[in-house]
Amino acid sequence: MIIVSAAVIVNDLRQILICQRGAGGSCEYLWEFPGGKLEKGETPVDCLARECLEELGVTVEVGQFLGALTHSRSGLDFQLIFYFARIVGGEIIAKVHRQTKWIDFSEIGQYELCPADKDALRLIGFYFFLDKNKIKH
Secondary structure, X not given: OEEEEXXXXXXXXXXEEEEEOOOOOOOOOOEEOOEEEOOOOOOHHHHXXXXXXXXXXXXXXXXXXXXXXXXXXXXXXXXXXXXXXXXXXXXXXXXXXXXXXXXXXXXXXXXXXXXXXXXXXXXXXXXXXXXXXXXXX
16 A cells, blocks of 8 residues: 655645646646655655655645545555645745645635545545634644
């Protein structure tokens, strides 16, 4: 099983960051939450820090664990682990993505997400109905 760590990056306006994949590969031009595959000996939190720096040029503080889910694609099984995070350094640069956007969670239905990220909405959505002071990001 391939383990993937993904960040739901939230800003001070309670907007979330989504990233659009480029041409080629799986999920071509679909939107996703930033993250990637764990490398040998890496924790999910370490993976998120590395991936956000490599893909977006930002340093993140990883916060609350949101949950995990499994997903199968092209005969491969994935476990996706989701965390809240916030940017603590750098400016977003779309190094591997076509573009990035800050959106209100209520707007997420306007974007076509990769299937695994779409499945994660049930993990994420619950927190956006809570009082903002209860979200630890």
